[in-house]
Amino acid sequence: MSRGIDYGNLMHRAMRGLIQEVLTSVQANGLPGEHHFFITFDTAHPDVEIADWLSDRYPGEMTVVMQHWYDNLDVTDEGFSVSLNFGDAPELLYIPYDAIKTFVDPSVEFGLRFETHEEEDEGEDAPTAAIKPTEPAARPKLGKSSPADKKDADVVSLDSFRK
Template sequence: MAEDLLRYDILIQDALRGAVKKILAEVNRTGLPGEHHFYVAFETTAPGVRVSQRLKERYPQEMTIVLQHQFWDLNVGEHAFEIGLSFGGVPEKLVVPYSAIKGFFDPSVQFALEFDPGKTAEELPEELLEAVEELARAEQEADATLANATPVEAKPVDKTESEEIAANAEKSDNGGEVVSLDAFRKKP
């Protein structure tokens, strides 16, 4: 058998990654149509991937995200996409280069693509890699700042203090008026 000098396998994978990029761009432009939703699996260790340290610890090699009801700030770039998702009630911002994607699945129409993340002709631009590193450094600095912060203990408010606050609010002359809920209740 002749040697494949053109590397059709890489060309096809890059073309299919381009299809994923076009699908995400359309969703970014118009929203998810009908029952469509996506599972996107990617390598968390691939160059250019940005996930929080918390997620890296939980998913050291690979993770799958779901784009369905609750995602925000989808930004489809030339080499990667960014998205906001919630993990256990904690909002996170992810950056996923298309070259890191291992799988794309839309169960509403049984459409699936599978990729070999190591096989791509695309090289990530240096500025994307630097931006991801800078964001990771900023996140680590913010985490260190929070870890070193002195906790402030909440002081309980007693009933007389809360009544005083409410009385002062009623007296304030800022144009507002305090109305009790009883004013809106139906009277017999």
């Protein structure tokens, strides 16, 4: 017998479907106007595929920006792959939707955040959904460096983009 309606999982599925639909449109038509995305994902997710030097540098989570330059965007039902530029070094990444923690389009003050918390009575992770508007962010400055020149990552809170 069912214990109730699992709104958390239903909302997460709907939100991931929205991300898939947006990325499918971008794959077909490119990024319109000033739209761009900050996508934070769990680099330890078993289905994430990124270069070893990126997983070493970002062992827990990583935020990527799809804006001025991206290539090879391929959207599937399970996730997407895209080539992004890391200091003049293009890298192909595969990110399953289940690994996404936040999806933000600051150009229109739109953001999705996927959260989990421990259920005391079940002992399992149960998702909760949060849809929070964001404030447009300044365009990130992209420096030139090679993987050998990489330094520790600076942590930036997405809260700084909110009103």
